[in-house]
Amino acid sequence: MDDLIKYxxxxxxxxxxxxxxxxxxxVVSLILGTILVAMRVSPTPxxxxxxxxxxxxxxxxPLTLVLxxxxxxxxxQLGLVFSQVPRTNSFWIVAMGLSAYxxxxxxxxxxxxINTVALGQAEAARAIGLTxxxxxxxxxxxxxxxxxIAPLGSVMIAMIKNTTVATAGGYLADxxxxxxxxxxxxxxxxxxxxxIILAFMxxxxxxxxxxxxxxxxxxxxx
Amino acid sequence: xxxxxxxxTPGPRGRIRNHLLTVVSVVAVAALLYWVYSGFDAKGQWEGxxxxxxxxxxxxxxxxxxxxxGTLRAAALAAVxxxxxxxxxxxxxxxxxxxxxxxxxxxxxxxRAIPLLLLIFFIFYLAPTMFxxxxxxxxxxxxxxxxxxxxxxxxxxxxxxxxxxxxxxEAAYAVGMRKNQVMRLVLLPQAVTAxxxxxxxxxxxxxxxxxxxxxxxxxxxLNTGFKxxxxxxxxxxxxxxxxxGVIYVGLNLLLSYLANWLERRSRRSRKTSAAPIAPxxxxxxGLRSGGGLDSTD
Numbered sequence: 001m002d003d004l005i006k007y008x009x010x011x012x013x014x015x016x017x018x019x020x021x022x023x024x025x026x027v028v029s030l031i032l033g034t035i036l037v038a039m040r041v042s043p044t045p046x047x048x049x050x051x052x053x054x055x056x057x058x059x060x061x062p063l064t065l066v067l068x069x070x071x072x073x074x075x076x077q078l079g080l081v082f083s084q085v086p087r088t089n090s091f092w093i094v095a096m097g098l099s100a101y102x103x104x105x106x107x108x109x110x111x112x113x114i115n116t117v118a119l120g121q122a123e124a125a126r127a128i129g130l131t132x133x134x135x136x137x138x139x140x141x142x143x144x145x146x147x148x149i150a151p152l153g154s155v156m157i158a159m160i161k162n163t164t165v166a167t168a169g170g171y172l173a174d175x176x177x178x179x180x181x182x183x184x185x186x187x188x189x190x191x192x193x194x195x196i197i198l199a200f201m202x203x204x205x206x207x208x209x210x211x212x213x214x215x216x217x218x219x220x221x222x
Numbered sequence: 223x224x225x226x227x228x229x230x231t232p233g234p235r236g237r238i239r240n241h242l243l244t245v246v247s248v249v250a251v252a253a254l255l256y257w258v259y260s261g262f263d264a265k266g267q268w269e270g271x272x273x274x275x276x277x278x279x280x281x282x283x284x285x286x287x288x289x290x291x292g293t294l295r296a297a298a299l300a301a302v303x304x305x306x307x308x309x310x311x312x313x314x315x316x317x318x319x320x321x322x323x324x325x326x327x328x329x330x331x332x333x334r335a336i337p338l339l340l341l342i343f344f345i346f347y348l349a350p351t352m353f354x355x356x357x358x359x360x361x362x363x364x365x366x367x368x369x370x371x372x373x374x375x376x377x378x379x380x381x382x383x384x385x386x387x388x389x390x391x392e393a394a395y396a397v398g399m400r401k402n403q404v405m406r407l408v409l410l411p412q413a414v415t416a417x418x419x420x421x422x423x424x425x426x427x428x429x430x431x432x433x434x435x436x437x438x439x440x441x442x443x444l445n446t447g448f449k450x451x452x453x454x455x456x457x458x459x460x461x462x463x464x465x466x467g468v469i470y471v472g473l474n475l476l477l478s479y480l481a482n483w484l485e486r487r488s489r490r491s492r493k494t495s496a497a498p499i500a501p502x503x504x505x506x507x508g509l510r511s512g513g514g515l516d517s518t519d
Contacts, residue, residue, distance in 0.1 A: 043232070043240050046247045060426070060474035061467055062433030065444055069463045072448075077459055078261055131236075161337035167437055176339050188347035193340070201335050 004191040007182045011192065014178030015199050021095055021163040021174065022203070026156055028099035033106025034141070040111060043132055051107070058104040063097075063162055067169030070097035087173065094169040102159045109151045113144035116220075146218045153211025157204045175199075267460050275455040276465055285454070289446030290469065296360060296442065297429045300367035304428065305421070307372025312379025313405070326376075333373040339434050342366035346438050359440035363432060371428045375421065378499065382417035383409050385496040416496040419485035426477045430470070443469065 004011075039051035058066070070093050074080040082092035117140055125135035145152075164176040171177075175196055182192060232240055262268055275281045314326035333341070346362035386409050394404040436444040447466035452459040488498045 042243075044243045044247055046244055046251060050247075050251055056475065057467075057471055060430070060471040060478070062430040062444065062470060064433040064436050065448065065463070065467060065470065068436070068444070068448060069467075073460050073463050077267075078265055164337040164339040165434065165437075167339075176337070176343065179340065180343055183343070183347040187351050188344060193344045196340060197332075197336050200337060200340075204335060 003182075003186045003189040004195050007186075007192060008195075010178055010182065011175060011196060014173060014175035015196070017091070017166070017171075017174045018160070018163040018200075019203065021091070021098060021166060022156075022160045024095040025098045025102055025159050025163065028095070029102035029106050029159065030152075032099060032103035033110060036103055036107035037110040037114070038136060038141075040107065041114060041136070055104045055107050058101055059108070061101075063101050063165050064168045066101050067094060067097045067165055070094070071168075071170040087171075090169060090171040091173075094166045094171040097169055098159065098162060098166075102155065102162070105155045105158070106152065109148045109155055110141075110144055112151070113146075113148035114140060116147040117143045143220050146215075146220050149211050149215040149218065153207055153215075156211075157207055160204055160207075161200065262460070266457075272455070272458045273461050275451070275458055276461060281451070281455075285446045285451045286443070286466070286469075289441065289443040289466075292435075292440065292446070293429075293432050293442040293444075296363050296367070296432045296435060296440070297425075300364045300371065300432070301425055301428055303364065303368040304372040304375055307368055308375025308379050311372065311376035312383070315376065315380050316383055318401070330373045330376045333369045334377070336370070338366055338370045338431055339437065341370060342434055342438060359435060359438050362438060363435040363440050363442075366434075367428055367431055371424060371431075374424055374427075378417050378420045378424065379413070381499045382413035382420075382496070385416050385499050386412045387495050390495060412494040412496050415488045415491055415494040416498050418488055419481045419498050420500065422477060422481035422484060426474045426481070429474060429477065433470075 036051050036055060039047040040055070042048060042051075071090060075089065075093050080093075081089055082096075083089045121139055121143065122135060125139040130139065163174060166174040167177045167180075179192065179196060183189065186192070259268075266272075311326045311330050314322050315330065317323045317326070342362050345365050346358055349358035349361060350356065383405075390408055390412065391404050394408040399407065432442055433444045435442045436449070439445065443466055447462050447469075448459075451462045455462075485498050488494065
């Protein structure tokens, strides 16, 4: 218990980095995922192929490889730099890698949501003369989003837990790296471990409850 | 012609618009590819000498294959243990006795909520203090994967048993079977068929997550391919990433196709009265097969 109190400020700072990564990851991955799903159902075969290829490749690559490649390959070797400050740069590298990875899962969730939209809805949209982008924007996606709020919540929870892999992308300020450094000092400390787990649960459980509640509230009546 | 109902068979104006969109997207994709190509070119990533190591048998013999074996070894052991863990805790959660059900539920929910990497770190640091010094990377990876994926599989098992229609267990009780007979002879055989696709998709997750071992220096494919290999063949980092990326994606796609095939098969199957359950993470979407809109694949 003493260890937890002694190292609490460092761990809290580390955890705050995970929260920031999660916030950026949630926003960017939802936007990217929506673009990807629009590509995958679009009337343009090229875009469909590109979207499918992206999702299948990224979804089947370990996040550790995605992040390690972003840091060592894209940033160090190919010169993709977000900031001259190394720490800020690795934060954005990890945030973007995490978002690119999560977007594939967001896309898959949304696509299964599109599958739940009743056939008549799309047919009616076409019948009154809406174009593809109009019917997607005004008829299909709003219903698809409402159908997949709970699964999207699970994707976001998984993403929050995945922020701990930031270490692989060379971002050593997050709580997993901090815990490792502290453990080097104290050995495996059960109170510290439980403290960090509880912090994560405090973040993920409300999201689970909130998305569950929202999903029931906004369920499409059929 | 695509069969999707999201868009009509285009008329003259629609056709022009679609052609225009196709041209624009082809140009955009080509521009992106060229940008990547020229970016690689500017940094000399297409030079033959950094790709050469991957044409030599020794590179595969001493680096890639041992790493792949490390990955598969950890994944296989963890998969077997996770399935056992999942079966035990999944069935325990279905128990009629509160004193079994509640602890099992707690264990499953807690391990599902812990970020896997933290769990692996914790085991990695805890093991030496309990069992003396040694190399615990393998044990930490396998145990972490087992506890996390086992908890997810426990939920799959529970959902699978619950997906069997109630009439089945009622009929079994009516002919005088005991609780354990009902589970063993009636519910489980049908549930296993319904669970198979979800189990295999979870095994894809497990295989992918073995790569977390890289962070605690477990000798897996990512470690030998992405850390050791580029250190030996200087400059081969990007080619190495591409080669091992292809291996990972290939392995996982193979497993995913297996999952899809199993799902189609169990949908047709007359051996079970339960519909296949959704893979974990896709729950509550429902209607996956019922005449949805998008039929692009």
